[in-house]
Amino acid sequence: MTKNGEEQDFQKCLALIEAQLGWGNSTHWTNYDFEKLSDTFHEKTGVRLSVTTLKRIWGRLKYDSAPTLTTLNALARFAGYTDWRMFRQQQGTDITRTESSEEVLAPAPVLSRSKFNFYWLLALLPLLLGGYALFSIKPADTELDPQLFSFKANKMKTEGVPNSVVFHYDAKAAKSDSVFIVQTWDMRRRALVSKDKNYHSAIYYYPGFFNTKLIADNQIVKTHDLWITSDGWLCLAENEPAPLYFKKEECVKNDIVEINEPILKNYNLSLHPKAPRVRLFNQRDMGDLSNDNFVFETNVKNNFAQGTNACQPMQILIQCKDDVIIIPLTAKACVGDLSLAFCGTYLTSKTADLSGFGADLTQWTKLRVETINKKASIYVNGEKAYSLEFSNQPTGIVGVQIRFNGTGAVKGTWFENKGKMVRL
Secondary structure, three states, X not given: OOOOXXXXXXXXXXXXXXXXXXXXXXXXXXXXXXXXXXXXXXXXXXXXXXXXXXXXXXXXOOOOOOOOHHHHHHXXXXXXXXXXXXXXXXXXXXXXXXOOOOEEEOOOOOOOHHHHHHOXXXXXHHHHHHHHHHHHOOOOOOOOOHHHOEEEXXXXXXXXXXXXXXXXXXXXXXXXXXXXXXXOOOOOOEEEOOOOOOEEEEEEOOOEEEEEEEEEOOEEEEEEEEXXXXXXXXXXXXXXXXXXXXXXXXXXXXXXXXXXXXXXXXXXXXXXXXXXXXXXXXXXXXXXXXXXXXXXXXXXXXXXXXXXXXXXXXXXXXXXOOEXXXXXXXXXXXOOOOEEEEOOEEEEXXXXXXXXXXXXXXXXXXXXXXXXXXXXXXXXXXXXXXXXXXXXXXXXXXXXXXXXXXXXXXXXXXXXXXXXXXXX
């Protein structure tokens, strides 16, 4: 590796992996962390990197020779790229071509239950990967005038998913054929479009608030906020390439949103050997509700505590414009492997006492969040589980999402701010 070439890209790749893992500074990693990383690499890439190799890669042991291409490819794939060559190309030009003329948006790959502590990163990727890629974009030799470009997106349906979106753009002022539309938070998920054409379509399978971008000659020239709402409560099970949607009349009854075993059987979904990953969404216009001053309350349960779901992991997400709050819940015996994210503040049970997020989730469990001037207190069944002050700038709240495995339910969900209550 050359000092100012491949080695710099190598260090960028390691930094991106560390950001995805969320384990803190690698200089503090223990042998246990490297053992866990070895298993995670094998699961995600199919390549088994030994603990010794990983320690050498991260500078904990002397490395007399450069990493092999197999090792570099594994690192690049773990970071989210096809291989090492593709990773290096994107560091040099940042924008790469794709062959497809239509991109189907699906969630990032879901990790197994044994790695549930990474599951929360699915919602954090907009902050980690999107931010990383955004800052790695190199300015063009000559700045383009954004006023010469146009960009907007039209949804085919006002609410609900799946939802097709037609992007209207004018990029004729681009100096080269390097014109891309980024349709979601992930800067890697981009579609090459012709600068001489004006339309591009995509399908959105999940609700969300997306800051879409038009990029020309490596420069972001236009952005457009795209909000895919859920049309009330939406119940689905994760699946590739598209999720399995449950009928609203099946899962929403008497103000309770629930996925039970009979519903799963109707769709030939089994709880064994691995329960399906279920998501409940409610994304809608919350008015001027902001994440720096609000009260939130909900009641949840996960009454499947068998097999691989013995820990009953749940996540309650408060989704914001370009930000997220992810609150974990689990069986009391499993509080040693939790992660909490709150608008730029990230905590894990390795370095913080998150034992207050343990509960008997076979029974209704009340979660309450009180935030005043960016200072938040989180309560589980009336007991304070954690307090913190977050660092990010305030932004609007757009909805909630509940995640669990197998069967579960939610009821009594509402937000309040300045005396105004929004019931979901």
